[in-house]
Amino acid sequence: MLGEMLENVRKLRPLVHNITNYVTVNDCANILLACGGSPIMSDDIAEVEEITALCSGLNINIGTLNSRTIPSMLAAGKKANGLGLPVVLDPVGAGASKLRTETALKLLDEVWFAVIRGNISEIKTLAAGSGTTKGVDADSADVVAEENLESVCQFVKDFSARTGAVVAVTGAIDIVSDSKTAYCIYNGQPMMGSVTGTGCQLSAMTAAYAAANPESILEAAAAAVCAMGVCGETAYERLTALDGSSSYRNYIIDAVYNLNGKALDNRARYKII
Amino acid sequence: MLGEMLENVRKLRPLVHNITNYVTVNDCANILLACGGSPIMSDDIAEVEEITALCSGLNINIGTLNSRTIPSMLAAGKKANGLGLPVVLDPVGAGASKLRTETALKLLDEVWFAVIRGNISEIKTLAAGSGTTKGVDADSADVVAEENLESVCQFVKDFSARTGAVVAVTGAIDIVSDSKTAYCIYNGQPMMGSVTGTGCQLSAMTAAYAAANPESILEAAAAAVCAMGVCGETAYERLTALDGSSSYRNYIIDAVYNLNGKALDNRARYKII
Amino acid sequence: MLGEMLENVRKLRPLVHNITNYVTVNDCANILLACGGSPIMSDDIAEVEEITALCSGLNINIGTLNSRTIPSMLAAGKKANGLGLPVVLDPVGAGASKLRTETALKLLDEVWFAVIRGNISEIKTLAAGSGTTKGVDADSADVVAEENLESVCQFVKDFSARTGAVVAVTGAIDIVSDSKTAYCIYNGQPMMGSVTGTGCQLSAMTAAYAAANPESILEAAAAAVCAMGVCGETAYERLTALDGSSSYRNYIIDAVYNLNGKALDNRARYKII
Numbered sequence: 001m002l003g004e005m006l007e008n009v010r011k012l013r014p015l016v017h018n019i020t021n022y023v024t025v026n027d028c029a030n031i032l033l034a035c036g037g038s039p040i041m042s043d044d045i046a047e048v049e050e051i052t053a054l055c056s057g058l059n060i061n062i063g064t065l066n067s068r069t070i071p072s073m074l075a076a077g078k079k080a081n082g083l084g085l086p087v088v089l090d091p092v093g094a095g096a097s098k099l100r101t102e103t104a105l106k107l108l109d110e111v112w113f114a115v116i117r118g119n120i121s122e123i124k125t126l127a128a129g130s131g132t133t134k135g136v137d138a139d140s141a142d143v144v145a146e147e148n149l150e151s152v153c154q155f156v157k158d159f160s161a162r163t164g165a166v167v168a169v170t171g172a173i174d175i176v177s178d179s180k181t182a183y184c185i186y187n188g189q190p191m192m193g194s195v196t197g198t199g200c201q202l203s204a205m206t207a208a209y210a211a212a213n214p215e216s217i218l219e220a221a222a223a224a225v226c227a228m229g230v231c232g233e234t235a236y237e238r239l240t241a242l243d244g245s246s247s248y249r250n251y252i253i254d255a256v257y258n259l260n261g262k263a264l265d266n267r268a269r270y271k272i273i
Numbered sequence: 274m275l276g277e278m279l280e281n282v283r284k285l286r287p288l289v290h291n292i293t294n295y296v297t298v299n300d301c302a303n304i305l306l307a308c309g310g311s312p313i314m315s316d317d318i319a320e321v322e323e324i325t326a327l328c329s330g331l332n333i334n335i336g337t338l339n340s341r342t343i344p345s346m347l348a349a350g351k352k353a354n355g356l357g358l359p360v361v362l363d364p365v366g367a368g369a370s371k372l373r374t375e376t377a378l379k380l381l382d383e384v385w386f387a388v389i390r391g392n393i394s395e396i397k398t399l400a401a402g403s404g405t406t407k408g409v410d411a412d413s414a415d416v417v418a419e420e421n422l423e424s425v426c427q428f429v430k431d432f433s434a435r436t437g438a439v440v441a442v443t444g445a446i447d448i449v450s451d452s453k454t455a456y457c458i459y460n461g462q463p464m465m466g467s468v469t470g471t472g473c474q475l476s477a478m479t480a481a482y483a484a485a486n487p488e489s490i491l492e493a494a495a496a497a498v499c500a501m502g503v504c505g506e507t508a509y510e511r512l513t514a515l516d517g518s519s520s521y522r523n524y525i526i527d528a529v530y531n532l533n534g535k536a537l538d539n540r541a542r543y544k545i546i
Numbered sequence: 547m548l549g550e551m552l553e554n555v556r557k558l559r560p561l562v563h564n565i566t567n568y569v570t571v572n573d574c575a576n577i578l579l580a581c582g583g584s585p586i587m588s589d590d591i592a593e594v595e596e597i598t599a600l601c602s603g604l605n606i607n608i609g610t611l612n613s614r615t616i617p618s619m620l621a622a623g624k625k626a627n628g629l630g631l632p633v634v635l636d637p638v639g640a641g642a643s644k645l646r647t648e649t650a651l652k653l654l655d656e657v658w659f660a661v662i663r664g665n666i667s668e669i670k671t672l673a674a675g676s677g678t679t680k681g682v683d684a685d686s687a688d689v690v691a692e693e694n695l696e697s698v699c700q701f702v703k704d705f706s707a708r709t710g711a712v713v714a715v716t717g718a719i720d721i722v723s724d725s726k727t728a729y730c731i732y733n734g735q736p737m738m739g740s741v742t743g744t745g746c747q748l749s750a751m752t753a754a755y756a757a758a759n760p761e762s763i764l765e766a767a768a769a770a771v772c773a774m775g776v777c778g779e780t781a782y783e784r785l786t787a788l789d790g791s792s793s794y795r796n797y798i799i800d801a802v803y804n805l806n807g808k809a810l811d812n813r814a815r816y817k818i819i
Contacts (some may be wrong), residue, residue: 022295023567023575023587029296029469036517040366040409041296044339047370054369066590066614068339093586096600097593136586138522194803196575196585238515242784244803245580246796250519257467257517295568302569302742307791312742313639313682317612320643325643341612403810511788523792530740530790 002268003215003261005223010036010260014056014211017080018204019043019093020075021063022195027253028059028204034257035227037208043069048076051224057085057211059204060111062093062103063136070103077111086114086210086217089165090203094122095131105129108151110165114210115221117203120144120152127159137193144171153182153273166221170199174229176222183222186269187229189236194245195252202228205256224266231255233267275541276534278486278496283533287329289486290353291477292316292346294336294365296435297470300526301332307530308500310481311430313342316342321349330358330484331500332477333370333384335376336365336409343376350384359387359483359490363476367395368404381436387483388494390441393417393425400432410466417444426546428457439494441479443472447502449495452502456495459542460502462509467518468525475501478529499541504528548814549807551759551769555801556582556806560602560757563626565589565619565748567609567638570743573799574605580803581773583754594622603631603757605750606657608649609638609682616649623657632660632756632763635711636749640668641677641771651675654709660756661767663749665713666690666698673705678753683739690717699819704788712767715743720775722768729768731780732815733775735782740791741798748774772814777801779813 015038020028025041032039042051045068052058058080060073080087089111093106104126107113116123125131144152153175160167161179168176174185176216192198206224213220235251243251288311293301298314305312315324318341325331331353333346335484364377371490377399380386389396391413398404417425426448433440434452441449447458465471479497486493508524516524561584566574571587578585588597591614598604604626606619626633635657637650650672653659662669665684671677690698699721706713707725714722720731738744752770759766781797789797 021587023571023585025296026299026469026572030519030522033467033469038410039296040369041337042366042370043337044372046340047372050370050372064587064589067592068341068614078638093588096586097588097596099590099593099596137584158790194579196572196579223395236762242797242800244800246576249576250523250796251515253519254515254517257519258515298569299572299742303792303795306742311683312569313642314610315639315643316610317645319613320645323643323645395557412815439594523796524788526792527788527790530792531788 002226003265005209006227006264007219007261008212009208012212013038014208015040016059016207016211017052017055018058018059018078019069020061023063024200027197027201030253031201031256032204032208034090034253035208038132043072045072045075048072049079052079053078053161057128057207058087059207061090061092061203062100063200065103073107074110080188081112087111088115088203088212089113090200090206091118091122091126093136095125101125101130113165115168115206116183117206120171121169122170125171126250144173149184157182166217168221168225174225176184176225178218182273183270184273185225187233189232191236191248197247199219227259227264230264230267231259275496275499276538278431278482278493279500279537281485282481285485286311287481288313289330289332289484290325290328291332292342292349293334294484297473300470300474303526304474304529305477305481307526308478308481316345318345321345322352325352325528330480331360332480333367334363334473334476335373336473338376346380347383347504359487360384361480362386362390363473364391364395364399366409368398374398374403377482386438387477387490388441389438391477393442393444394507396442396545401414406498417446422457430455439490441494441498447498449498451491455546456543457546458498458502459503460506462505463510464521465505469479469521495519500537503537503540504532548769548772549811551755551766552773553807553808554758555754556811558758559584560604560754561586561599561600562603562753562757563601564605565613565615565622566607569609570746573743573747576799577747577802578750578754580799581754586816589618591618591621591718592804594618595625598622598625599629603753604633605753607636607638607749608646609746619653620656627658629810632760632782633657634749634753635659635663636746637664637672638666639682640669647671647676659711661714662711663752666717684717690719695730703728703748712763714767715772720771722771724764728819729816730819731771731775733772733779735778737776737794741795744757773805776810776813777805
């Protein structure tokens, strides 16, 4: 069933508007193409609404937010809401600075998000309205493991109920949940943490999956998260002794390019709580 | 003869000033180095004229244009004109928003371009003064094929006559034309569309070819377009079963790095109309 | 001993704040992860001080400086000084424009840098208070070679004494020096000049080495420079006939990912003057 979500991306080739950081923007564009979507990046207030209106989905990522682009994020988000297009929020580093936390909260306040994807520290910050994050990675105190899985799932469900968004918390175990149903996903590879922006890439890809499956946002987000994890695994299997994090980065996008629905269904490992 | 254009780039190592988008800027820098040129990126109004004056060519790409960088594009373009340096325009997404269309038209109005390179939808937008473009890719309604090749060539020649620029329309068949002579180029590989920014990279490389061959802009632009197409082909031949769009991206730049004039002449496939 | 510097990075995983250019920012993030550190990029004046305060080091690179980010560089630099965190300056293109030269000098005036890393033309510009640089590469007139090594070392020592910074001048022979001791480093590979941003990457990595070895800044900077050179060599050895500058770029970061202290000590080639 998750495989069908992927195949819809390849069939519909959704155009996704990205307002994202300049660190990983190239990877976001390339993974959108690799998964079957089409990217456009644009962040000037004079054009973002028009660009959003051309697209089937919007991806907002606050990784290098600044005073010029924050109003563009709000305007594009509202436009997408008005048009009924799914919007994804990646609250990179929420909790690491007031600007990030407050911008993320303002976005949550003024824009309805179809999906919010972040690490557990970022999502906890959004839920609490404040927080502390060690840079752009999750605090070790916050790790999701088998022992606390049920309580974390309940927390995610509650946050989903409050925001109306499907919430994707990614980490060693990924949780993708609406207010009632949580996918606990076991795909992935720790070495993905050695490549910058695998989270940003996943958010961009999630926007394509949501855009191609607007009636099935939960399954679409779960499929995107599984797909990224599966590709992290197959890319890892391909590594030679001399390969390192840069070849791994390429192999992940290569794997996304080569993944099909059947392979996704075969390799997806998750349980539903 | 096209091969000579390439060899002049390797001989002269032209420094090219790029005011370009943040999505594909790294690829533009790397392809400039790979082809034998040297890149510098700079977009602050306080320095762009000085930077242009150090260079042998200028590449203006509106892919992520914004209120801060548009005046810099105009200032650098005028400076280059004053110094007699070739300027390339890549009107990314012209037709997709008023800001893009109007900025491209304003640039055409105030700056003389040696080369304008875009897809057919972007070029039609510039020629008509308005248009609609599906994001940053050409509309399927606009495709250049054998059936409409002569009429498209005439359109491109007319647009070249009006602007005084060599016009490069890239797609399944590429057309590079001044007001009298059109190169119809058959090199290239459809998979290049799966890598973000191959068009941006080509524009940057075209600036280097023009800078190294200022007396032969038409041949220089045709050579750059052929070279990119040939490298798309040789990179494709190198792909293994596990490779995808990310390895392909690397192999294209590798191929540019390894290409010489003789190989370009051997593999170039074009006719002149 | 240099190997110990590297191992401390892997042990302590220092978080490094980068205010850097948008051309090579992704490579900077990836090399920081590859060497064992952790990157965060942030340049808005509203948050840079908070972000710096989360980190163990700061890397300031003026490669695409602009009116919005220059105040952020100054604010973050002062914050880091107040907290006693090492700050690295990469004066990209100092000498190529008044804006670059003046910004670099202002930074030197208001911020204390633990390490300044640039090519010989950039460092000469900073030392003289003015200069001319051919874009972002060193002038050929300035090349460091065996014949002028002693006089260049004395120049670097003097500049170090004036600024209180360890100064790293990279080129065919690299010089890393404080006011008394100069490491002359022979590692490296000319083909590194075909990849954009190997200098930027080295500066980012140097910030991680300095952050993990705050009591041994000279040795830390020398270790980072050696490590980059060694990785340029091992990556070169790995190239196949079809590989070019893009595969080389990946192999360098792969090599950084795979390098350990013992291998660094084995392959480091330097003399102390």
